[in-house]
Amino acid sequence: MALSKPSILSHLKTLTQFTQTPPPSLISLRLLSFATPEDAAADRRRRKRRLRIEPPLNSLRLSQQPQQTPRPNPNNPDAPKLPEHASVLTGKRLELHNNILKLIRVNDLEEAALLTRHSIYSNCKPSIFTCNSVMAAQLRQSKYSDLLSLHRFITQAGVAGNVVTHNLLINAYLDCRKTDTALENYRLLINEAPFNPSSTTYRILVRGLVDNDKIEKGVELKNEMLEKGFEADKVVYSSLMWGFAKKGNAEGVFELYEELRNKVGDDFVGGGVYGSLMKGYFLKGMESEAMECYKECAGEGSKVKMDAVAYNYVLDALSKNGKFDEALKLFERMLTEHSPPKTLSVNLGSYNVIVDGYCAEGKFSEAIEVFKSMGEKRCAPDTLSYNNLIEQLCKNNMLAEGEELYRGMDEKGVSPDEFTFVLLMDTCFEEDRPDDAAGYFKTMVEAKLRPNLAVYGRCVEGLVKVGKVDEAKSFFDMMVGKLRMDDASYKFIMKSLFDVGKPDEVLAIVGSMLRDDPSDFTAELQEFAKEELGKLGREDEVVKLMEDVEREKAEAIAAAAEAAEKAKASARAAVSSLIPSKLFGNKGLDDSSANTENAETTAENLEVPAEKEENVLDQVGDAGSGNADSTEELKASDVIEAEVISDRAGSI
Numbered sequence: 001m002a003l004s005k006p007s008i009l010s011h012l013k014t015l016t017q018f019t020q021t022p023p024p025s026l027i028s029l030r031l032l033s034f035a036t037p038e039d040a041a042a043d044r045r046r047r048k049r050r051l052r053i054e055p056p057l058n059s060l061r062l063s064q065q066p067q068q069t070p071r072p073n074p075n076n077p078d079a080p081k082l083p084e085h086a087s088v089l090t091g092k093r094l095e096l097h098n099n100i101l102k103l104i105r106v107n108d109l110e111e112a113a114l115l116t117r118h119s120i121y122s123n124c125k126p127s128i129f130t131c132n133s134v135m136a137a138q139l140r141q142s143k144y145s146d147l148l149s150l151h152r153f154i155t156q157a158g159v160a161g162n163v164v165t166h167n168l169l170i171n172a173y174l175d176c177r178k179t180d181t182a183l184e185n186y187r188l189l190i191n192e193a194p195f196n197p198s199s200t201t202y203r204i205l206v207r208g209l210v211d212n213d214k215i216e217k218g219v220e221l222k223n224e225m226l227e228k229g230f231e232a233d234k235v236v237y238s239s240l241m242w243g244f245a246k247k248g249n250a251e252g253v254f255e256l257y258e259e260l261r262n263k264v265g266d267d268f269v270g271g272g273v274y275g276s277l278m279k280g281y282f283l284k285g286m287e288s289e290a291m292e293c294y295k296e297c298a299g300e301g302s303k304v305k306m307d308a309v310a311y312n313y314v315l316d317a318l319s320k321n322g323k324f325d326e327a328l329k330l331f332e333r334m335l336t337e338h339s340p341p342k343t344l345s346v347n348l349g350s351y352n353v354i355v356d357g358y359c360a361e362g363k364f365s366e367a368i369e370v371f372k373s374m375g376e377k378r379c380a381p382d383t384l385s386y387n388n389l390i391e392q393l394c395k396n397n398m399l400a401e402g403e404e405l406y407r408g409m410d411e412k413g414v415s416p417d418e419f420t421f422v423l424l425m426d427t428c429f430e431e432d433r434p435d436d437a438a439g440y441f442k443t444m445v446e447a448k449l450r451p452n453l454a455v456y457g458r459c460v461e462g463l464v465k466v467g468k469v470d471e472a473k474s475f476f477d478m479m480v481g482k483l484r485m486d487d488a489s490y491k492f493i494m495k496s497l498f499d500v501g502k503p504d505e506v507l508a509i510v511g512s513m514l515r516d517d518p519s520d521f522t523a524e525l526q527e528f529a530k531e532e533l534g535k536l537g538r539e540d541e542v543v544k545l546m547e548d549v550e551r552e553k554a555e556a557i558a559a560a561a562e563a564a565e566k567a568k569a570s571a572r573a574a575v576s577s578l579i580p581s582k583l584f585g586n587k588g589l590d591d592s593s594a595n596t597e598n599a600e601t602t603a604e605n606l607e608v609p610a611e612k613e614e615n616v617l618d619q620v621g622d623a624g625s626g627n628a629d630s631t632e633e634l635k636a637s638d639v640i641e642a643e644v645i646s647d648r649a650g651s652i
Helices: 005-019 026-031 037-053 057-064 091-105 109-120 128-140 144-156 163-175 179-192 199-211 215-227 234-246 250-264 271-283 287-298 308-319 324-337 348-360 364-372 383-395 399-408 418-430 434-446 453-465 469-479 487-499 503-516 523-534 540-578 596-605 610-624 636-650
Strands: none
Touching (some): 091 109, 091 128, 109 128, 109 144, 128 144, 128 163, 144 163, 163 179, 163 199, 234 271, 271 308, 308 348, 364 383, 364 399, 383 399, 383 418, 418 434, 418 453, 434 453, 434 469, 453 469, 469 487, 487 503, 487 523, 503 523, 503 540, 523 540
């Protein structure tokens, strides 16, 4: 049957419509890389975890860093070493990383740091991410010396740090109020590191400078951040605004707020900025504007995204400006919204603000109750939080409650620091409990903490005031080797001993000073000791003691020199007696005509070099052990050396 041309064309179109398939979607193409959808989901989770550990640097550098940092030349041995990538956390190294994280979670930081150190030179070397985890845990617990020690160790071991490592180090120095050192490390990061700083670096620096009352330097860093191509960061601006508010500079607060609005627009989302802005309004007496700002950011139905830190700024602004009831209502709402890990609206800072607010209101029992309820929202207090509440209690004659909190620190895995013990010690002295105060000082020293000279002085002074001079002297003996005592400290303990009729112990202290470091016994102390001893008719004993110590030192030096000379002569005699006499021909050396001086000179010239001495002694020892012919088997070089020595002796 013949078909017409139009019918054939229509038939082909119909076939084409049925055989055409739609192009595969992007999702279907992506799934073709995996055997199952579960494998694809696992790969997505793996990539998200890697991004959380180490954010990609290309997005930061392309958008915020117009000037790229040149990569170091791998052939240059002096070039800075690049840090490891997160992809190294596989196999045994990932297993080690997880084991150390388990130790951190159970608060065994000493074991975590020890395992990290031991693994450095093993077959399973920890990555910089593992080291950062340990140092971050040490920073959270204010163990700054341990953090710096671990950082020094991994640096010497050749583990290259990344930007997180630098941030932790800078944060530690700022917490220790060493702002200059923190800024030096920031300059090293800028000038020598093979990577750029992050926005977190500037957040840490600016916040630390504000806390250390160096807000002008913080403003300079903010400007430097903008010059380097970073976007205006609301956290940096809110920290600076908060610093100006603390100093009572409302104009500085509003200037920074306007600058931020001009850079990011009116629709920016920044909860922390609102809290600082409220402070500025309160400073200017504009309470209604401050409360309008509060309703805008944290009121019912507000569309501003608020996190725990942003809420804390608002809480503090309310509680410190006569709006503590409003702060409590907001805090209750924050507790209701808090649903970790999805929603984090409460943290340790939130509890600290409310505790401070209750203490300011004189409601200390409520403050303690709120403090102890932290665990209900998976918040854990730190040493600073304990110190803050203990200080408030001690200032308001509630030492018993403060001591109860102190005893509960160990149960929470929190270690007290020097400030904790000093608070309790000072309060015990104020409440006429010197024995307990001395006990706290002793516990502090036994815990390997480092009280400074001022703390030691307060302890000794408090004991002396209540007549416990012997206890004060025991603490002096304990600390004199650990602290660099000044003249005032020496004078105080000497005066205390003189007052109780113990001049001999004063002379013992002077003798120890002269023997250990005579420079400690300054002219001022000499005059003081002579004056006090003069009242007892013993003013000459200081001079006599100084002369005796000098004579002891001279006798000790002479005895050491004599012992060294005797040992030297004994060694020479032993060598001479062991070496056969035929190796040392007389060569005209007449004993009857040799005087004592020539004999001493001969002995010095007969000294055998150490290397040859060992060779000769070894071979003579072999001869004495039963081999009668061993002396004939001396090496030719040893015989020649012995003959040379004999010639030198004969030519004298």
